[in-house]
Amino acid sequence: MFVELTLIIVIVLLLLAVIDLTVGVANDAVNFLNSALGSRASTFRVAMIVAALGVLVGVTFSSGMMEIARSGIFNPQYFGLTELLIIFVALMFQDILLLDLFNTFGLPTSTTVSLVFGLLGAAVGVAIIKVLQLGQDLSYVVDYINTDSVLVIISAILLSILFAFVFGYVIQYLTRLLFTYSYKANFRKFGSVWSGLALTSLSLFILIKGAKGAAFIPPDISSWIQQNQLILSAYMFVAWTMLMQLLMWFTKVNVLKVIVLIGTFALAMAFAANDLVNFIGAPIAGLHAYQYSLEHPNIANMTMGVMSEPVKVDTALLLLAGIIMVITLFVSRKARNVSNTTIGLGSQEDSIEKFESNLIARNIVRLFIAIGNGLKFITPTFVNRWIQSRFDLSKYKPELDENGMPPAFDLLRAAVILMVSAGLISLATSMKLPLSTTYVTFIVAMSAALSDKSWGRESAVYRVSGVVTVIGGWFLTALSAFLMSGIIASIIFFGELYAIFGFIGLIAFTFFRTGKFRKDSDLKDEALLSMISYTNEATSILIKNTFNNISNNIGKLKTIMNLSYSGLLASNLKNLKKSMVEAGEHDKNCQMLIKNILKQLYKNKESEISEVYNFSTSLISLQDLADRVVLLSKQNHKYIDNNHHKFTPEQITEIGGLIKGLNKLIDGSLKYLDTFDLKIMKELEIQHALNEAEMKKLSKIQYYRIKEASGQYKKSMLYLNILSDVDFIGDKILYIVKSAATLNDKIAKQN
Structure with a gap:
């Protein structure tokens, strides 16, 4: 019975890994596709191909080191093989159900937080059962769990929101002040220098992220890159600035489109290099645990301290996972739905407001209006007039597509979003700080929209309400993941195979219901868009x-x-x-x-x-x-x-x-x-x-x-x-x- 249960759990884990990859990329696609799609830097097909290439390159850059089992969330030496597999399978059930729910309603969330808190919840659930069965006090649960990791993750969430907002707002404000909305004339004067800065940020991001995990880069070269970032930045800035200036002088290439597509590639690569191993980490760790059990006949009476060691994953397996993600990118309507939420909230044009106003949003808008009026009062009149002239939208004429529809925002803002996101993630990586790419890219996009005057009196309260809803969803993700996985782990602990097959049925039913809901919702949206099209x-x-x-x-x-x-x-x-x-x-x-x-x-x-x-x-x-x-x-x-x-x-x-x-x-x-x-x-x-x-x-x-x-x-x-x-x-x-x-x-x- 022991061998049968563990084998079935491992098979289920591997099947769930494929499903989790699809729901995971559907939510995380928002991180790297929004700027290209929102600004129409290219056709939808080209943007998807660039993102797909980024994902595949990111997979090869990944070291394949499974962080989940040794992340310090729990101590595997206190758990047996079956208990460990129950934790992993409960985590996967929870992750799929929760992420699919967020995808259905088009809300971006952090897949990393969902996984980490899901792991914590499942471990706590199993630990409580073990402690009670041993007749010990519940305080012993602390021995099974590393509570410090939770505090680090929560701190990282708050810090990433704060820094992303400040840097996104300030850099977008200064950029618009320099170039205005009719930026083409000014961009020919200063655009090469600005483009050099943007591409340096993106190149450094690719180097730091790539060198950190790429197995084919020798350790001494990787170490040199990490230690000489300043020198590299200077060389790259000069090289990129000269190249962009030459392109503007002698070709008709739109350098902003180049920046946006390179940024899309960079963020897609980072996503694959880091988040991919999280999606398949638990199933692969479970597989390795099962393989270890086959070598040790007395495994039923042993604890799994061996799982504290790093787990190496074959590159071919990572490439297979990358291909699954690429296919999902092209076919998933839910991925586009999540992207549409962020693009809509940052749109320069009046769009269909997805969110109703709420008390928090109304008070935030009033606060910003009061701050704005206060700053105007203390700023000299001639400065106010000059700033207003730089942010004058009356002469702004966006380029319309073949259907007469304008882009959600221009290429300049799209480039800023990618540049700032890449810069912040690179900085956090070099300083070894935990950071969510979802939180950074979303908040940078929203703060850039705010400073770009996208949120006027007509739409501000609805857009802020949407942002508040998404941020609230992030914290709800952590709480829901913890509780759901804890409950699921407890049910599987006692229900064993019956419970596992029951949850498989629940996932199938949930996918059917959410798919039907999404289809009906898409039909309504298409009908509305056909009515309000320009x-x-x-x-x-x-x-x-x-x-x-x-x-x-x-x-x-x-x-x-x-x-x-x-x-x-x-x-x-x-x-x-x-x-x-x-x-x-x-x-x-x-x-x-x-x-x-x-x-x-x-x-x-x-x-x-x-x-x-x-x-x-x-x-x-x-x-x-x-x-x-x-x-x-x-x-x-x-x-x-x-x-x-x-x-x-x-x-x-x-x-x-x-x-x-x-x-x-x-x-x-x-x-x-x-x-x-x-x-x-x-x-x-x-x-x-x-x-x-x-x-x-x-x-x-x-x-x-x-x-x-x-x-x-x-x-x-x-x-x-x-x-x-x-x-x-x-x-x-x-x-x-x-x-x-x-x-x-x-x-x-x-x-």
Whole structure:
């Protein structure tokens, strides 16, 4: 039974290693792809190829030394073979489940922290069981665990956030101050020197990271590189500066694109050289432990102190792992989803805001506004004017792609993000400080966005809220990893093979559910993007195309409204809750649609004031409708959720008839927007008049009911609110339809 259990655990560990590689790279791809993708330094395919090459080179640079078993998180000499394998398999189950959850919601987190705290949690779980079985006090658990490592990791998290923020903010601010947003003219003057600095930082990063682990670099050369970084930096700076200047003089090569692609390669290489061994560390350590057990027949009664020694991994195995990661890079939608979160938060343009505002974000924004006002007050006026002129966005015209979409940020910021990230990670490596590449690259990207004025009054609170959510997720990662792996290890300790196969089933089920969720979410995002995409067409074409969006919006509104009212009349909380969620999403999408249409309308030189005004008012009415549906869905849900009196059969019939009349008006409106048939317009006016008359009649009836019967005022108020909501929705829809008719007539005359 002992041999059977250990063998199955080792086989499961190796299978989990492949799965963990895929979920790990899906989250860590954010570290090295964002700058290239966000700035559109190249096509998506080229960026992926550069990153893939970086991963493969990084694998060959890796020494293959497994750090997990000897990292000092726990003391393997206190554990037997089975206990050690349980710790490793619990760690892998936890890591896969947790990282897949973060990937699904597009939140970047640290895979290293997930692994380290998962290892700690599993070790603590098994140690507690052992101590209790031996009849010892729980204080003996400390002998099994090295608590100092936890404090070092937490300190590294806090320090990496602080230093990344300060350096990212300051260097981006100085860079923009030097070059401005229209940087091309100034870049020809000073660009070679700046490029020399950036490429020196990236080259040093590649050298330090490569020399540290590369098996083919002799120890004396590696030592010389580490000891002579200053001299190397000087030589590289001169060489890179001269080369960049020659490129700008004699070629049309965009040196910023070169910097961004080299930076992408460098960070991908560092990721593979360091984080790769973490993903496969536990399975490989488990395999080595099992191989050791085959050489020692009495292994069941021995502890695994041998696991404190370094574990060497074959380069071919590392290359295989690297190939799996490269394939994942190209096919994983979740990797792109995580990247989209960071790119969206740092976007120079108004984008779809993924996060709602929260109290912490609002207070942070107020604090920064106060600090900014204070600095302006103490800074001389002429200095303020000069700074404002350098950060003037009014003349900034981003390069649009073939679909008319601008990049999230320019090449200058992308280069700064990579340069600062590489510099900080190189510094930490040379000083032997533990540092998370995820934390550094994310915070540098966010601080650069802040100093680059990407977060204006329109978007600041939502972007800061997103940053707070991501940072909160980092600490949640540590806590969740610790608790999850501890619980999983305890279950496997007692459940053995049954528990292991149960967790395999849980992973399969989780992947199925998160995959379905991601697919549905992607379809929603694609539908929204198709609605809000930029267009360079004439105003008349833009307005005609938008009629379809208005129809879709009204149709969605009808669906949500009917779901809410049917839930109210049937006291169905599930439908009421669903309608409330859908109303919130609809309102958010409507805001984004209207904002983008109006932005394009005002940009268009052909737009006439009357056209813009008429169209704007109808779009604002569309937003009013979305807001009203949010309110009515909330009021209906609140009423049933609080268990208030149900409507009488008579009232249910009255409300049902009223909703039926409103649905007729909506259906007629959708037909009219499709055909612009005058006959349908007359029918709409008649239906609206009938609805108005019915509402007045029901309003009087309800007032008589209030007079005749005391109590149940909440029910009476809701009934009257429903009448008001139906009246409001009918008026707004008729107004939108008439505005569309006027604009359609005008466009027809122009043609």
